[in-house]
Amino acid sequence: MLAVAAAQLGYRTHIYAPETGPANDVSGGYTRGGYYDAGELARFARGVDVVTYEFENIAAGPIEALATFVPVHPSPRSLAVAQHRAEEKEFVEALGGRAAPWRRVESRETLDEAIAAIGCPAILKTATLGYDGKGQVRLASPADADAAWEAIAGAPAVLEGFVTFAHEFSILLARGADGSIASYPPPLNEHRDGILSRSTVPAPAEIAVQWTEAAALAGRVAEALEHVGVLTLEFFATADGPVFNEMAPRVHNSGHWTIEGAVTSQFENHIRAIAGLPLGDTGLTGRGVVMENLIGDDVERWAELLGEGDAHLHLYGKRDARPGRKMGHVTRVMR
Incomplete structure (x- = not known):
């Protein structure tokens, strides 16, 4: 989707990845290489004008290496903070944000200490490489500690306490190299089995009244990181205001x-x-919009969805419709 957007602006994209994927079908070039292959990374960097990345589950080292040859946006600093749950919570809290009660967990002993401090129920999350519900284990009581620690294979983690919330929402903003910021209306996010199922705009009133505070925090995060590109912060809407979840x-x-x-x-x-162009209007094109993810076998509804006059279907070109895998999405705009 980034490559398609780039092409509409007259740019050609070149993909670097260890294996082929859907982006290869719509890009002008592809280099198959490992993230730690210094020689291949250097050759790739010399052939492009700017580098960006579309997920954070890569080490900061290769991104820092690329930055010695070519501009990289967002910066390696944004990646380093966002890919570690403890680091991002500390960073956001230092800027005035509120997170759910949490503690670092580096060993089986510190897990017990965290449980004693936070209580149960709670969620043990790996500090890195967790998304769409992966790397997470719920603890109903302290008796679940051994099984939870084994489930994450003793990886560095954080223990998070539960918060009472009405809804989940996200703040999406784009920040230009000149410091300009364009923020989107916050969507109501609904999850199924830990995976985003549906996003709806405009969001309910409980979210709308917390939009200003959450968006201001997101702007402070973007500026502190000198972030260039899109940045997303997820929140819980609680009776006491927005509670930061992750970025x-x-x-x-x-x-x-x-x-x-x-x-x-x-x-x-x-x-x-990332190309240094003016940011575009983030206003809605209709009265509202609903985006539904097609997860696993949901993608088999593609023909039915194409028969709907107001459905905009996006299929990602992934080969295997495994359970929990996002295969595409459908968007409906209310005029």
Whole structure:
């Protein structure tokens, strides 16, 4: 989707990855190489004008190496903070944000200490490499500690306490190299089995009244990181205001609705930002919009969805429709 947005602005994209994927079908070039292959990374960097990344589960080292040859946006600093749960919580809290009660967990003993401090129920999450519900274990009581520690294979983690919330929502913004910021209306996010199922805009009133505070925090995060590109912060809407959940230094699944639902999509604004262009209008194209993810076998509904007059279908070209795998999405704009 980034490559398509770039092409519409007249740019050619070149993909670097260890294996082929859907982006190869719509890009001008592809280099198959390992993330730690210094020689291949250097050759790739010399052939492009700017580098960006579309997920955070890669080490910061290769991104830092690329930055010695070519501009990289977002910066390696944004990646380093966002890919570690403890680091991102500390970073956001230092800027005035509130997170759910949490503690670092580095050993089986510190897990017991964290449980004693936070209580149960709680969630043990790996500090890195967790997304869409992966790397997470719920603890109903302290008796679950051994099984939870074994489930994450003793990896560095954080223990998070539960918060009472009405809804989940996200703030998506684009920040240009000149410091300009364009923020999208916050979508209501609904999850199924830990995976985003549906995003709806406009969000309910409980979210709308917390939008200003959450968006201001997201702006402070973007500025502190000197972030260039799209940045996403996820929140819980609680009776006491927005509670920060996690961040992503990239375009986000909860912003896929912007392709048809916003004047300028998150993908186009990301390309605009990293290419030094003015940011585009983030207003809605209709009264509202709903984006539904097609997860696993949901993709088999493609023919039915194409028969709907108001459905905009996006299939990602992934080969295997495994359970829990996002295969595409459908967007409906209310005029």
